[in-house]
């Protein structure tokens with residue numbers, strides 16, 4: 001029996017599972033204290049900007065001007081250089097909630113921090129086209145999720161994640177020719193749930209839930225940390241393994 005923590009009543013667990021199974025996404029507010037999230041955000045931003053790796057995706061979903069002017073910085077396996085992020089990877093407040101969504105033990109896949117920089121002159125934080133995460137790391141039975149923890153407040157103008165509720169139910173979808181993302185005409189931003197939130201909030205979504213995010217045109221940098229985890233039954237369908245994949249974080 002997976003430890004779901006005594007703070008959750010059976011009724012609460014059931015209602016979370018019902019919503020998550022139906023929508024393919026769930027938001028937990030204040031999973032870590034706001035002040036702590038801001039502190040972690042300062043550390044994460046420094047680590048990411050020091051590495052200066054722009055990870056905007058290839059493809060025709062942005063024109064050449066937008067590609068030249070917008071940036072997204074990321075860093076993988078943050079916990080390998082930060083004790084604070086190693087503690088966060090093992091945080092019971094986070095893992096007990098993810099265990100509810102997965103319906104069992106929480107097995108690690110990877111983590112990454114993001115900075116979508118705010119607008120400075122012509123430059124601003126870039127966007128992600130509508131996509132499922134499945135093509136990046138295909139797993140059997142799809143019981144895998146991304147949990148994004150906000151390290152700053154994230155408002156509408158900061159390029160928050162937008163999630164299409166129920167889009168996970170038909171499994172992996174056709175992608176644009178030769179690309180990992182879905183043609184933008186099939187998923188219009190106005191049909192999505194916009195996941196604005198406060199530092200310390202966590203949004204989680206299934207491997208097959210279609211999501212996207214817009215540009216950061218605000219003056220504030222958008223900082224977030226993504227933890228990708230899975231149920232033990234969700235077997236990796238490829239040969240590739242992430243460096244720390246398979247570690248049981250919560251059982």
Ligand SMILES: O=C(O)CCC(=O)C(=O)O
Nearest residue numbers: 114128133160161212213
């Ligand atoms: O943080 C975001 O805007 C989305 C990131 C994302 O979807 C991904 O890395 O696959």
Ligand SMILES: [Fe+2]
Nearest residue numbers: 131132133211
């Ligand atoms: Fe994604």
